[in-house]
Amino acid sequence: MTEQILVVEPEETIRQIVVSLLSTAGYKCAGAKSGNDAVSMLASGQVFDLVLSSLMMVNLDGMGLLGRIKDKYPDVPLIMMSEVTDVSVVLRAIRSGAYDFLVKPFERELLLRTVSRALEDRRLKLENRAYVKRLESLVKSLDEN
Secondary structure, rough: OOOOEEEOOHHHHHHHHHHHHHHOOOOOEEEEEHHHHHHHHHHOOOOOOOEEEEOOOOOOOHHHHHHHHHHHHOOOOOEEEEOOHHHHHHHHHHHOOHHHHHEEEOOOHEEEEEEHHHHHEEEEEHHHHHHHHHHHHHHHHHHHO
């Protein structure tokens, strides 16, 4: 199964470059130009395994999008991207639930490594949750006997 990634970036050139880099690496990608567009795409039923979002956007910025994703899609990691190098901004994003923070411009290899780690972390969490449910079900069935 190929992972689906949503790239949320208001600058079209940057969005296209990131989508192209990820597509070349074998991921399926979609792009959104704003936080509101990303929310609409998620609400439409499209399933994404990961979101890469710019921090600075009009109307719904990256932090607002992060809050909505954590609320409605808690299993979807979000990697924040920004030119901002202020450590307090980075820490705020991470403490709010961002998986990681990439400072633009970033190297291709750093992008791919970060995406791969986030997707692996998500996969392991989902597997662990399924394992716990199976164990709980087994214990329940043993208690009933």
